[in-house]
Amino acid sequence: MATIKDVAKLAGVAVSTASYALNNSNKVSDHTRIKVLNAAKELNYQKNGIAADLKMAKTNTIALILGDLSGPYYSELIQGVQNGCSANNYGLIACSAIGGSQSTAVKFLREKRVDGAIILAQNISDDVILEAARDGFPLVVLDREMKHTNIQSVLVDNVHGGYLATEYLINQGHKEIIFVSGPNNSLDNQLRFEGYLKALKEYQINFQPVWKVPGNFTRESGYKATKTILAQNNLPDSIFYANDEMAIGGLQAFNENGIKVPGDVSIIGYDDIEISEYVNPPLTTIKQPKYETGSLAIQLIFQLLRGEKINHLYKLNTELVVRSSV
Amino acid sequence: MATIKDVAKLAGVAVSTASYALNNSNKVSDHTRIKVLNAAKELNYQKNGIAADLKMAKTNTIALILGDLSGPYYSELIQGVQNGCSANNYGLIACSAIGGSQSTAVKFLREKRVDGAIILAQNISDDVILEAARDGFPLVVLDREMKHTNIQSVLVDNVHGGYLATEYLINQGHKEIIFVSGPNNSLDNQLRFEGYLKALKEYQINFQPVWKVPGNFTRESGYKATKTILAQNNLPDSIFYANDEMAIGGLQAFNENGIKVPGDVSIIGYDDIEISEYVNPPLTTIKQPKYETGSLAIQLIFQLLRGEKINHLYKLNTELVVRSSV
DNA sequence: CTGTTAGCGCTTTCAC
DNA sequence: GTGAAAGCGCTAACAG
Numbered sequence: 001m002a003t004i005k006d007v008a009k010l011a012g013v014a015v016s017t018a019s020y021a022l023n024n025s026n027k028v029s030d031h032t033r034i035k036v037l038n039a040a041k042e043l044n045y046q047k048n049g050i051a052a053d054l055k056m057a058k059t060n061t062i063a064l065i066l067g068d069l070s071g072p073y074y075s076e077l078i079q080g081v082q083n084g085c086s087a088n089n090y091g092l093i094a095c096s097a098i099g100g101s102q103s104t105a106v107k108f109l110r111e112k113r114v115d116g117a118i119i120l121a122q123n124i125s126d127d128v129i130l131e132a133a134r135d136g137f138p139l140v141v142l143d144r145e146m147k148h149t150n151i152q153s154v155l156v157d158n159v160h161g162g163y164l165a166t167e168y169l170i171n172q173g174h175k176e177i178i179f180v181s182g183p184n185n186s187l188d189n190q191l192r193f194e195g196y197l198k199a200l201k202e203y204q205i206n207f208q209p210v211w212k213v214p215g216n217f218t219r220e221s222g223y224k225a226t227k228t229i230l231a232q233n234n235l236p237d238s239i240f241y242a243n244d245e246m247a248i249g250g251l252q253a254f255n256e257n258g259i260k261v262p263g264d265v266s267i268i269g270y271d272d273i274e275i276s277e278y279v280n281p282p283l284t285t286i287k288q289p290k291y292e293t294g295s296l297a298i299q300l301i302f303q304l305l306r307g308e309k310i311n312h313l314y315k316l317n318t319e320l321v322v323r324s325s326v
Numbered sequence: 327m328a329t330i331k332d333v334a335k336l337a338g339v340a341v342s343t344a345s346y347a348l349n350n351s352n353k354v355s356d357h358t359r360i361k362v363l364n365a366a367k368e369l370n371y372q373k374n375g376i377a378a379d380l381k382m383a384k385t386n387t388i389a390l391i392l393g394d395l396s397g398p399y400y401s402e403l404i405q406g407v408q409n410g411c412s413a414n415n416y417g418l419i420a421c422s423a424i425g426g427s428q429s430t431a432v433k434f435l436r437e438k439r440v441d442g443a444i445i446l447a448q449n450i451s452d453d454v455i456l457e458a459a460r461d462g463f464p465l466v467v468l469d470r471e472m473k474h475t476n477i478q479s480v481l482v483d484n485v486h487g488g489y490l491a492t493e494y495l496i497n498q499g500h501k502e503i504i505f506v507s508g509p510n511n512s513l514d515n516q517l518r519f520e521g522y523l524k525a526l527k528e529y530q531i532n533f534q535p536v537w538k539v540p541g542n543f544t545r546e547s548g549y550k551a552t553k554t555i556l557a558q559n560n561l562p563d564s565i566f567y568a569n570d571e572m573a574i575g576g577l578q579a580f581n582e583n584g585i586k587v588p589g590d591v592s593i594i595g596y597d598d599i600e601i602s603e604y605v606n607p608p609l610t611t612i613k614q615p616k617y618e619t620g621s622l623a624i625q626l627i628f629q630l631l632r633g634e635k636i637n638h639l640y641k642l643n644t645e646l647v648v649r650s651s652v
Numbered sequence: 653c654t655g656t657t658a659g660c661g662c663t664t665t666c667a668c
Numbered sequence: 669g670t671g672a673a674a675g676c677g678c679t680a681a682c683a684g
Contacts, residue, residue, distance in 0.1 A: 001460065003677055014655040019679060029653065046460065049437025050380045051677035054660050059376070061430065069420055070404040078396040082422060091430030094395055094420040096408060104387065104417030111375025134327065134372065248604070278574070279604045329661055340671040345663060355669065377661035380676050 002043035011039035022047070061091035062301060063114040065105040067121035069096040074120070075274065077142075080294025081118060088302050090115075097121035101128065116301040118142065118294075122186055138304035140297045144187050145313060152304070154297050154314045158188050161286040161318035162195025165240050165268045168284070170203045172326055174238040174266060177205070180225045180250070182217040182242040189217075192242050192270060211236075215246050222246025226253035235265055238326070244269035244276045244285055247325075251279055266326040282323035289316045328369035337365035348373070387417035388627055389440040391431040393447035395422040400446070401600065403468075406620025407444060414628050416441075423447035427454065442627045444468065444620075448512055464630030466623045470513050471639060478630070480623050480640045484514050487612040487644035488521025491566050491594045494610070496529045498652055500564040500592060503531070506551045506576070508543040508568040515543070518568050518596060537562075541572050548572025552579035561591055564652070570595035570602045570611055573651075577605055592652040608649035615642045 008018035013032060020027045021036035028036075039045075053059045064081055066074055078094065085092040093114070097105040105124060108114050109132040116138040119129065126146065133139055133150040140152045169177050179196050182189030193212070200207050213229060215221040222241055229236065230253065241247035247269035254261050261267055261281055269276060272287035293316060303310050334344035339358060346353045347362035354362075365371075379385045390407055392400055404420070411418040419440070423431040431450060434440050435458040442464040445455065452472065459465055459476040466478045495503050505522050508515030519538070526533050539555060541547035548567055555562065556579065567573035573595035580587050587593055587607055595602060598613035619642060629636050 004679095005677080015678085016656080016680070017654055020654090023679085027653065032653080044457075044460070046458075047437050048380070048677050049433065049439050050376055050385070051660090052437075052679075054374075054376045054380050054662090054676090055678050055680090057660070061433075069408060069418075070401040075396040082395060082424065085430075086425055089428075091433055092395075092422065093389075093430060093434075096418065098408065099412055102415075104411075104419060107375065107387075107417055108419075111373050111378075113375050132372075134370070275601050275604055278601055278606070280606045330663095331661080341662085342664070342672080343670055346670090349663085353669065358669075374661050377676090378663075380660090380678090381662045381664085383676070 002040075002045045003048070004045070006043055007036060007039045007045050010043060011036045059113060059115050060089070061093055061114050062298065063105075063108045063117040064092060064094045065097055065109070065117055065119045065121050065124065066094060067097050067123050069094060069098075074290075076290035077120070077294040080291040080296075081298045082294075084295055084298030084302070090302075097124045112137075116140075116305060118297045118301065122183075138301045140300050142293060142297060152300050152310065152312060152314070154293055154300070154316065156288045156293065156316045156318055158191035158318070159195040159198065161270060161288070162192035162240075163199045164195070164318060164320045165192075165270060165286050166196045166199035167203070168320055168322075169238045169240060169266060169268060169326060170199065170205065172238075172266065175205060176237040177211065178229060178236045178239040179212050180215045180222060180239060180241045180246055181212055182215060182246075184214075186217070189242050196240060215242065217243050217245060219245045219249035219252075222249030223253050224249075226250040230254075230257055230259070235259070238266040238268070241267060241269050244271040244273045244283060247283055247285070248275065248279055251283075251325075262324065262326055268326055272321050277323070281325050284323045284326045285321050287319045287321045289318075292316060328366075328371045329374070330371070332369055333362060333365045333371050336369060337362045385439060385441050386415070387419055387440050388624065389431075389434045389443040390418060390420045391423055391435070391443055391445045391447050391450065392420060393423050393449050395420060395424075400616075402616035403446070403620040406617040406622075407624045408620075410621055410624030410628070416628075423450045438463075442466075442631060444623045444627065448509075464627045466626050468619060468623060478626050478636065478638060478640070480619055480626070480642070482614045482619065482642045482644055484517035484644070485521040485524065487596060487614070488518035488566075489525045490521070490644060490646045491518075491596060491612050492522045492525035493529070494646055494648075495564045495566060495592065495594060495652065496525065496531065498564075498592065501531060502563040503537065504555060504562045504565040505538050506541045506548060506565060506567045506572055507538055508541060508572075510540075512543070515568050522566060541568065543569050543571060545571045545575035545578075548575030549579050550575075552576040556580075556583055556585070561585070564592040564594070567593060567595050570597040570599045570609060573609055573611070574601065574605055577609075577651075588650065588652050594652055598647050603649070607651050610649045610652045611647050613645045613647045615644075618642060 004015055004018050008015045018036050021033040062085055082092055095104040095108055097103050106128055118140045120142040133148050142154050145153045213225045215225045241250055247267055269283045269285035272285045276283040276285050330344050331341055334341045344362050347359040388411055408418055421430040421434055423429050432454055444466045446468040448469055459474050468480050471479045539551045541551045567576055573593055595609045595611035598611045602609040602611050
């Protein structure tokens with residue numbers, strides 16, 4: 001594999017000259033540049049970006065760390081981040097946090113392979129993030145709040161979202177509102193539940209412990225939770241699923257049992273994932289500003305990279321999307 | 327930022343010893359190892375992976391290059407690739423080809439930042455791929471066939487898929503079958519069209535040039551194409567959309583015009599994206615073995631990395647998924 | 653404008 | 669077991 005040395009030799013110039021020519025510096029004459037470029041072409045020279053990065057102590061790339069690369073959920077978020085990166089001439093790579101401390105994510109976080117990172121991955125522990133936090137390495141987390149000078153948080157107001165969903169159900173005349181919960185260790189889930197409780201309280205509805213049924217944010221778990229509810233032979237007024245995926249699983253369960261939504265029972269989801277608009281009936285849900293989240297996160301990264309001071313925590317608003325499942 | 331030199335100095339050993347200790351080599355005594363590890367912790371030492379990669383001339387990571395990171399389409403494919411990587415203890419990063427020759431994708435392809443790559447991105451030109459192809463750099467393309475010793479192709483049989491879709495429509499009694507096309511420069515699209523023509527011919531239906539209406543694989547374009555068809559006041563028997571996204575756009579158009587699917591017109595899509603199961607009516611479509619494609623692609627990468635000889639081209643089969651839109 | 657050269661941080665060979 | 673030193677491929681300061 002040809003190196004810059006080979007190119008220089010073939011072109012009959014010094015390495016530095018070759019480097020300048022290859023990097024479009026104006027320190028070389030056109031004549032020399034052409035000689036070098038030709039030599040490069042002839043040798044099929046390909047720059048070793050790793051060596052360059054090492055020398056420059058800078059990679060010009062940002063990592064977006066996701067819990068699971070294959071989730072359809074992230075689409076808009078990624079778009080926001082992507083656009084921000086392109087605008088600043090930075091590269092973006094996405095990597096998954098699957099595999100715990102062995103994961104690619106951790107490797108990139110720890111080993112200075114990128115200039116900054118945005119994290120949305122419950123399966124990465126606080127410890128790992130804290131360990132990775134260092135001066136001059138901007139880190140934005142989207143799924144938790146962290147007390148560390150080098151870590152920023154961009155969060156959506158999940159309490160308010162949970163409140164909105166519950167309030168809407170109440171305003172539509174529902175008095176018995178089941179909460180199908182996400183995993184207990186998810187902060188998002190906890191906050192949505194908090195908002196739910198708050199609404200109940202404000203509207204003087206007494207929360208019953210049986211109203212909280214466990215799930216884990218997967219479609220499968222929503223399906224199972226719903227079947228469990230049905231097995232109790234006591235169809236509730238309405239159900240608030242802590243995310244859309246579970247609500248869609250629920251829809252499937254109702255469908256199989258011949259129960260009409262919203263005729264027999266009203267349901268509401270959370271997230272407004274793309275598919276929610278297309279299920280039958282279209283799902284009423286809480287929309288999170290996903291594009292904006294991504295866009296803000298990457299903007300913060302660049303501000304930090306430039307050494308600007310910024311707030312420690314940003315909170316974005318949620319919004320009710322009324323469709324036909326309530 | 328502390329380097330291995332600092333660690334060595336603090337621990338009172340040589341750099342080489344520190345390196346051995348940090349990498350769990352059995353060439354150091356436990357006593358020394360602990361000394362080094364403590365020093366590392368004290369200095370908050372973080373390895374510079376880039377320097378290591380440069381030295382080793384190996385990154386242990388594979389790039390998955392996608393046309394657009396935010397497409398929901400890739401979900402299963404990614405899973406296949408992801409699993410293969412984990413199993414081989416390699417990292418996986420996904421990067422987007424947005425931005426043409428400036429894109430992160432091209433940077434990774436060219437600059438030896440990864441040990442191999444899988445490409446599914448129409449917006450990357452053959453030239454770029456050809457240029458990146460080098461010995462010892464395994465490359466698998468999923469969206470085209472390339473004649474180059476170092477490039478493998480994994481394709482699905484689009485001709486057969488197009489044939490299947492069309493045949494099914496014919497077998498259900500349809501005689502007038504519109505083809506809503508993807509972009510003309512997409513090989514996938516061309517091959518699906520070819521299969522369509524083949525089926526028509528075999529069943530002795532005369533293809534009319536007006537039956538081919540242009541689109542570009544987006545939902546929007548499917549919507550517009552359908553509106554155009556409707557504007558001609560001459561509702562056809564059936565429509566074969568070259569992908570599901572366009573079919574879903576079509577569904578929306580029909581819905582707005584009060585036209586019943588499949589009552590008034592039958593439609594069939596292609597891809598079997600996740601959402602297709604949930605639209606109303608559920609979309610009959612052609613399923614591509616997405617997980618298998620990803621899984622095979624990454625397996626080939628590792629075989630090549632080990633220097634094994636393999637076929638140049640793999641073709642996977644498609645399958646008809648009957649739901650309720652025909 | 654062009655060439656010489658140091659050095660980025662790491663791994664590993666070789667000598668002790 | 670441990671240490672000294674070479675060198676991966678590149679950039680850029682410095683000297684001419």
